[in-house]
Amino acid sequence: MTGSSTNQPGGNQNVPPTPEKENRVNGGHHGLGSVANSCKSLNQFTEERIMSNAFDSDNNDPTIPATHITEPPESRGELDSVSNAGSWIPFPVERLPEPIRSLVTEGAAAIGCDPVYIALACLVVCAAAIGNTRRLRIKATWYACHVIWGVFVGESGTMKTPAFQLAIGPIERLQKQQLASFEADQAAYSADDERFKLELNQWKAGECVGDPPKRPQQPTLQRCIVKNATVEKLVPILKGNWRGVLLALDELSGWFGSFNRYAGKGDLGADEAFWLSSYNCQLAIVDRKTGVPQTLFVPDAAVSVVGGIQPGVLSRALNANNREAGMAARLLIVSPPRKPKQWSDREVDRRTLDAWADTIDRLMALQPDTDSNGESKPAVVEIAPDALQLFVDFYNQHNREQVNLTGDMAAAWSKLEEYAARIALVLHMIQRTEDDPMNPSSNRLPASTMADAIAITQWFKAEARRVYAILDCGAMNQEDSNLIAIVSKMGGECTVRELMQKHRTQYTSAESAEAVLTRLVTHEKGEWKVRHPEGGGRPSNVFVLYKQTQTHN
Numbered sequence: 001m002t003g004s005s006t007n008q009p010g011g012n013q014n015v016p017p018t019p020e021k022e023n024r025v026n027g028g029h030h031g032l033g034s035v036a037n038s039c040k041s042l043n044q045f046t047e048e049r050i051m052s053n054a055f056d057s058d059n060n061d062p063t064i065p066a067t068h069i070t071e072p073p074e075s076r077g078e079l080d081s082v083s084n085a086g087s088w089i090p091f092p093v094e095r096l097p098e099p100i101r102s103l104v105t106e107g108a109a110a111i112g113c114d115p116v117y118i119a120l121a122c123l124v125v126c127a128a129a130i131g132n133t134r135r136l137r138i139k140a141t142w143y144a145c146h147v148i149w150g151v152f153v154g155e156s157g158t159m160k161t162p163a164f165q166l167a168i169g170p171i172e173r174l175q176k177q178q179l180a181s182f183e184a185d186q187a188a189y190s191a192d193d194e195r196f197k198l199e200l201n202q203w204k205a206g207e208c209v210g211d212p213p214k215r216p217q218q219p220t221l222q223r224c225i226v227k228n229a230t231v232e233k234l235v236p237i238l239k240g241n242w243r244g245v246l247l248a249l250d251e252l253s254g255w256f257g258s259f260n261r262y263a264g265k266g267d268l269g270a271d272e273a274f275w276l277s278s279y280n281c282q283l284a285i286v287d288r289k290t291g292v293p294q295t296l297f298v299p300d301a302a303v304s305v306v307g308g309i310q311p312g313v314l315s316r317a318l319n320a321n322n323r324e325a326g327m328a329a330r331l332l333i334v335s336p337p338r339k340p341k342q343w344s345d346r347e348v349d350r351r352t353l354d355a356w357a358d359t360i361d362r363l364m365a366l367q368p369d370t371d372s373n374g375e376s377k378p379a380v381v382e383i384a385p386d387a388l389q390l391f392v393d394f395y396n397q398h399n400r401e402q403v404n405l406t407g408d409m410a411a412a413w414s415k416l417e418e419y420a421a422r423i424a425l426v427l428h429m430i431q432r433t434e435d436d437p438m439n440p441s442s443n444r445l446p447a448s449t450m451a452d453a454i455a456i457t458q459w460f461k462a463e464a465r466r467v468y469a470i471l472d473c474g475a476m477n478q479e480d481s482n483l484i485a486i487v488s489k490m491g492g493e494c495t496v497r498e499l500m501q502k503h504r505t506q507y508t509s510a511e512s513a514e515a516v517l518t519r520l521v522t523h524e525k526g527e528w529k530v531r532h533p534e535g536g537g538r539p540s541n542v543f544v545l546y547k548q549t550q551t552h553n
């Protein structure tokens with residue numbers, strides 16, 4: 001019952017400017033500034049466009065125009081600071097329902113972190129608490145599930161961990177209660193099992209008449225949160241927990257590292273294939289070499305993911321394979337500007353903490369429907385007509401933007417399309433449980449909730465552009481480093497023809513070879529000079545590395 005958006009991810013389509021085009025790039029070596037200027041219109045667009053239910057069909061991208069990157073930051077080939085990519089727009093906290101709004105506001109003031117760290121973590125935790133109990137019906141062939149994958153980026157000292165812990169506190173408490181209940185059930189089972197064995201032996205010896213005794217049922221540990229990212233451990237847990245689980249990791253580098261453990265170069269790893277399926281709550285099948293049974297399947301594998309990561313680690317983790325396979329596109333990545341910590345005496349009000357815990361309790365208490373066989377199935381949430389019209393308008397405008405995008409941004413846009421519906425489902429269930437979760441008349445998702453979800457999604461679209469801009473810069477820096485090493489080995493200079501002759505498989509045309517050398521000129525790593533052959537002859541253009549740029553390996 002899940003619907004998915006088409007995704008055709010591709011490689012980086014940024015083309016470095018040629019010398020004659022270089023001066024036409026807005027801002028010279030500060031092309032990222034155009035992101036900053038255009039981002040200012042986001043809040044105005046959200047209010048005027050979404051709330052008035054009107055979109056300008058002549059503007060293919062009312063949020064942020066495409067940006068041509070002319071110079072990456074000095075970052076050793078890594079994502080040192082996503083916040084360098086244009087102006088930061090504060091997360092629209094006012095769009096969140098209570099008690100999350102108060103928790104985010106009070107928590108950010110008390111901890112000293114950006115509110116978006118807490119906001120994103122809370123959305124993911126709520127999504128996991130809802131689990132497979134609900135689907136949002138967009139139309140007969142498209143049902144949006146609850147799963148959200150959230151990643152917050154920041155250096156050490158940006159207070160990612162305290163924000164993370166504040167959000168996941170209630171669901172960790174529930175997991176501890178489930179563990180305590182399981183231990184009690186396990187102790188009772190052990191006693192019942194011993195009694196069963198004794199009665200069975202007596203029955204076999206003819207000491208008892210009638211049917212043989214029934215073996216007691218072994219208890220199953222209920223799980224709502226996991227902190228082990230390996231598929232081998234996760235699939236059996238999902239097998240016993242139809243609702244799904246939350247993967248909460250303070251540091252997500254291990255999760256990223258697991259994707260291609262068993263894959264060949266350029267291939268999709270088995271773990272990554274599982275995660276791509278679990279994002280849409282789809283059937284997951286895992287074949288094991290050992291263990292009984294050898295084949296495990298989960299009909300509606302559902303795992304919401306939240307955690308933090310340092311900038312440089314993210315840049316390396318989202319390699320070409322992961323980005324082309326669509327892993328990056330499924331992530332809601334946020335990276336607010338870093339600011340110095342400052343002491344604060346402020347605390348989160350106990351009433352706010354209690355209200356947050358009550359919200360998670362109520363979401364965890366949601367029950368699914370059952371099919372004709374008595375098996376659990378998601379209950380369907382319908383969209384009110386005016387709310388559906390808001391989504392349709394957003395959908396049409398969003399896809400007018402996507403048609404002009406390529407590569408990573410096109411892939412991200414394809415997933416952000418449904419994220420608006422998923423976020424709407426989460427917001428609706430939070431509000432509904434605050435009112436009357438048993439009242440069927442409150443089941444329709446209203447226009448106000450859809451407007452809030454779309455506004456939040458528009459913010460994530462702006463943030464996606466910032467993050468991808470710097471990810472592209474990081475990838476470009478690595479390409480620059482490789483090319484500098486090549487030219488250094490050629491004596492620090494080369495013509496386009498000489499570069500092609502040395503690396504025919506890598507540079508298959510004069511245009512591609514000239515483009516990469518011109519990029520080094522743009523990044524102030526070298527310059528073009530004219531070489532005049534001794535004894536006369538036709539002069540040629542030569543690329544010359546600056547001496548301080550050359551490597552000496």
